[in-house]
Amino acid sequence: MSTKLCVSLLLVTCIVNGCAVISEQDCQAGLWYERGMQDGARGRAQSLVYEIARECQSYGIHADSEAWLRGHEEGVEQFCTAENGFYQGRRGHRYAGVCIGPTADVFLDNYQRGLAEYRVEQRHRKLHWRRDQLVRELHLVHRALESADSDRQRRVLYFQRSRLTWALRSLDTELHRYGLFGPGDITPGFYPPVFFSSGLFYW
Incomplete structure (x- = not known):
């Protein structure tokens, strides 16, 4: 199964389940790298991995946090662009401060411009x-x-x-x-x- 297909399936699951932290079925499915990439591309904070690990632990399932973090890092690169900064701000979305380095300033400048228009x-x-x-x-x-x-x-x-x-x-x-x-x-x-x-x- 390709990475893009996995991410798409995770997105559908998120919509169906109301975007809860993670369900028991998702914990069982794994796909930790793909899930991390999806969460990063949505601008969700890195600290989310602790909530995921705790939730899966309650089901008796071990979450691969390292794989999730690797995917999250790649997803964040997709999120932290000038175009997406404006898009997120223009729709009034909250920003969790996930961008770092030079991309952080570019993203934030455009996010604030979009947020002002919103x-x-x-x-x-x-x-x-x-x-x-x-x-x-x-x-x-x-x-x-x-x-x-x-x-x-x-x-x-x-x-x-x-x-x-x-x-x-x-x-x-x-x-x-x-x-x-x-x-x-x-x-x-x-x-x-x-x-x-x-x-x-x-x-």
């Missing part, structure tokens, strides 16, 4: 979610005003409308930092006249 995107999504919520609340207040039957009730609703409108305008100002179409289209200092017009967004 955080901006997450903030952008939260702002949009909050904006949708405010729009719905403002719509409900608008509808309630149409059917209000007392001055006191209208005063309360007018106050709520003013508060929601102010919050919505403030949020739109913050959203503008990301441009019209999201984090990839930042246009600081430019406010399209129609984009923030009261006729478009507010009641």
